[in-house]
Structure formats: C-alpha cells, structure tokens
Amino acid sequence: MLLEGRNVLVTGGSAGIGRAIAIGAARHGADVAINFYDDEAGAASCVAAIEALGRRAVAVCGDVADPATAEAFVGAAAEVLGGVDVMVSNAGICPFHSFLDMPVELFTRTQQVNLHGGYFMCQAAARQMVSQGRGGALIAISSISALVGGEFQTHYTPTKAGLHSLMQSAAIALGRYDIRCNSLLPGTILTDINKEDLADPAKRAHMEARIPLGRLGVPDDLVGPAVFLASDMARYVTGAALLVDGGAFVNLQ
Ligand code: RM4
Numbered sequence: 001m002l003l004e005g006r007n008v009l010v011t012g013g014s015a016g017i018g019r020a021i022a023i024g025a026a027r028h029g030a031d032v033a034i035n036f037y038d039d040e041a042g043a044a045s046c047v048a049a050i051e052a053l054g055r056r057a058v059a060v061c062g063d064v065a066d067p068a069t070a071e072a073f074v075g076a077a078a079e080v081l082g083g084v085d086v087m088v089s090n091a092g093i094c095p096f097h098s099f100l101d102m103p104v105e106l107f108t109r110t111q112q113v114n115l116h117g118g119y120f121m122c123q124a125a126a127r128q129m130v131s132q133g134r135g136g137a138l139i140a141i142s143s144i145s146a147l148v149g150g151e152f153q154t155h156y157t158p159t160k161a162g163l164h165s166l167m168q169s170a171a172i173a174l175g176r177y178d179i180r181c182n183s184l185l186p187g188t189i190l191t192d193i194n195k196e197d198l199a200d201p202a203k204r205a206h207m208e209a210r211i212p213l214g215r216l217g218v219p220d221d222l223v224g225p226a227v228f229l230a231s232d233m234a235r236y237v238t239g240a241a242l243l244v245d246g247g248a249f250v251n252l253q
Contacts, residue, residue: 001028001029002028002029002227002228002230002231002232002233003025003028003029003030003086003227003230003231004028004029004030005029006025006029006030006031006085006086006230007030007031007032007033007077007078007081007082007083007084007085007086008022008025008030008031008032008033008085008086008088008230009032009033009034009035009073009074009077009084009086009087009088009125010022010025010032010033010034010035010088010090011034011035011064011073011087011088011089011090011091011117011121012035012036012037012064012090012091012092013032013034013035013036013043013046013059013090014034014036014037014039014040014041014042014043014045014046014059015039015042015191015192016189016191016192016193016219017090017141017186017189017191017219017222018034018088018090018091018141019034019042019046019219020219020220020222020223021088021090021219021222021223021226021227022034022046022050022057022088023046023049023050023053023223024220024223024224024226024227025086025088025226025227025230026049026050026053026055026057027053027223028227028231029055030055030085030086030230031055031056031057031081032050032055032056032057032058033057033058033059033060033073033076033077033080033081034046034047034057034058034059034060035059035060035061035062035064035069035073035091035121036059036060036061036062037061037062037063037064037091038061040061043059043061044059046059047059056080056081058076058077058080058081060072060073060076060077063113064091064113064116064117064118064120064121065109065112065113065116065117067116067120069117069120069121070117070120070121070123070124070125071124073121073124074087074121074124074125074127074128075128078128083128083132083134084125084128084129084132084136085129085134085136085137085230086136086137086138086139086230087121087122087125087126087136087137087138087139088139088141088226088230089117089118089121089122089138089139089140089141089163090141091113091114091117091118091121092113092114092117092118092141092159092160092193093109093110093113093114093156093193094110094153094156094193094194095110096150096152096153096196096197097152097155098151098152099151099152099154102154102155106155107155110155110156110159111155111158111159114156114159114160114162114163115158115159115162115163115166118140118159118162118163118166119166122138122140122166122170122181125138126138126170126174126177126179129174129177129179130174130177130179134178135177135178135179135180136177136178136179136180137179137180137181137182137229137230137234138167138170138174138179138180138181138182139182139183139184139226139229139230140163140164140166140167140181140182140183140184141163141183141184141186141222142160142161142163142164142167142183142184142185142241143157143160143185143186144185144186144187144188144243144245144248144249145157145160145161146160146161146163146164146183146185146241147161147185147249148249160185163183164183164185164241166181167181167182167183167239167241168181168239171238171239172239175238180229180234180235180237180238181238181239182229182234182237182238182239182240182241182242183240183241183242184222184225184226184229184241184242184244185241185242185243185244185245185249186217186221186222186244186245187211187216187217187243187244187245187246187248187249188207188211188216188217188245188248189216189217189218189219189221189222190216190217190218190219191219198216204216207248210248210251211245211246211247211248211251212246212247212248212250212251213246213247214246215246216246217244217245217246221244222244225242225244229242
C-alpha cells in the first residue's frame with residue numbers, strides 16, 4: 001500500500017499501460033482519475049475495476065493534443081478527488097509509417113499527441129501541485145525508443161526522446177517545489193499500439209529474440225516501476241529514467 005491517500009492521474013487510461021498503472025495505483029491505495037480519448041467502454045471498465053478495489057475513480061474524456069484538455073482534466077480530477085499528487089503522462093500513438101513518404105498530418109498528429117500532450121499534461125499537473133504546496137510526482141511514459149531507432153518510427157521516436165528530456169528539465173524547474181519528474185522507458189510491450197505490427201510472425205520473432213528475459217512485456221510489467229516512482233520509496237529520485245524492457249536495450253550480442 002505505497003500510495004495510500006494519494007490522488008493519481010493517468011492519461012490514456014482506458015487500455016494498455018495506462019489502464020494497468022491506474023488499476024495498479026488503486027491496488028496500492030490511491031484514488032485515480034483517468035483521461036481517455038474515445039474508448040468509453042474501456043474507460044468505464046477501468047473505473048469499475050478501481051471502484052471494485054474500494055477506491056474512488058473518475059474518467060474524463062479529452063484529446064491530449066488539445067492544450068485545453070490538460071487544464072480540464074487536472075481541474076476535474078482536483079475537484080472530484082480533492083487534489084493531485086501524481087501525474088502519469090502515458091497517452092501516445094505510434095502509427096508505423098515509412099520515412100520518405102511520411103504524411104505531414106501523421107507526423108504532426110504524432111508530435112501533438114505524444115510530446116505536446118505530455119508537455120501540457122505535466123505542466124497542468126505541476127501548476128496544481130505547486131498551488132497545493134505538498135510536492136508531487138510526474139512520470140512520463142517515454143520508451144526504449146527514446147534511446148534507439150525504428151525504421152518506421154521516425155515520427156515517433158523523437159517524441160519519446162523528447163518526453164525523456166522533458167522530465168530532466170522539469171526536474172530542475174520543479175525540484176524547489178518537491179515535485180519529482182522521472183520517465184519510464186518501456187521496451188516492446190504487447191498493447192493495441194503494436195498489435196498490428198506484431199501480428200507479423202517474423203517481426204514478433206525478431207523482437208522476442210533480442211530480449212534476454214525471453215518474452216515481450218505486458219502492461220502489468222510497468223505497474224511496479226510506476227508505483228515505485230510515484231511513491232516515497234523514490235523520494236530522492238528525480239530527473240531519472242528507468243528502462244522496463246526485459247534487457248532489450250543492452251542486448252547487442
Ligand atoms: C515502443 C517500442 C516498441 C513498439 C511500440 C509501438 O516505444 O518501439 O517496440 O512496439 O513503441
């Protein structure tokens with residue numbers, strides 16, 4: 001019960017990593033607010049799972065690419081839950097596409113959702129935390145892709161590198177308020193974001209073969225690292241990045 005009495009906000013909470021972290025935070029005693037884009041059923045299911053654990057939960061619809069969404073989400077969460085202690089900026093897209101013919105709108109959308117959305121969500125949460133005067137924690141779901149490339153991810157990997165860098169700079173800007181800023185760098189985690197890509201048996205075998213722990217990740221693999229960074233166990237951790245990738249990043253040969 002590492003998050004008792006804490007209010008945890010998660011963007012992209014209707015499925016995948018965001019859903020897992022939202023429910024995992026509730027298991028550790030947190031009340032939770034989730035943002036979601038269009039998966040009403042998924043959001044409702046996540047809220048029900050949290051309430052079944054005896055914790056309060058609220059789901060707020062909004063496109064994180066719209067800067068106004070951040071203030072609305074944080075404001076609603078603060079009103080319903082009574083404050084904001086943790087923001088997990090998770091919402092993201094990765095529509096795989098080749099580089100030379102990358103459509104401008106696809107590039108722009110990916111930047112606006114992943115990086116701009118993460119920036120404005122963390123900024124809105126930090127403003128609320130500063131007004132509360134009791135510190136807090138920002139956790140950006142970056143990626144192994146902040147550190148290495150992907151042929152069909154030229155629009156995506158810079159956003160993940162940007163989120164990692166954002167946490168480093170925000171850690172400096174917010175340390176005086178006791179707001180810690182860290183990023184998680186998931187490896188290849190089986191979610192909707194890569195279901196189509198990994199449906200290719202050769203691609204899936206290639207990805208699995210480079211993971212020392214011998215399997216692709218699942219969303220629940222991110223819960224422990226996220227709860228750690230959100231909790232007082234990480235009270236002296238800020239500006240850090242934690243790979244959660246089964247060893248994929250270090251495995252050259
Ligand atoms: C992650 C990483 C994974 C990919 C997903 C879509 O950051 O690149 O390998 O499957 O994105």
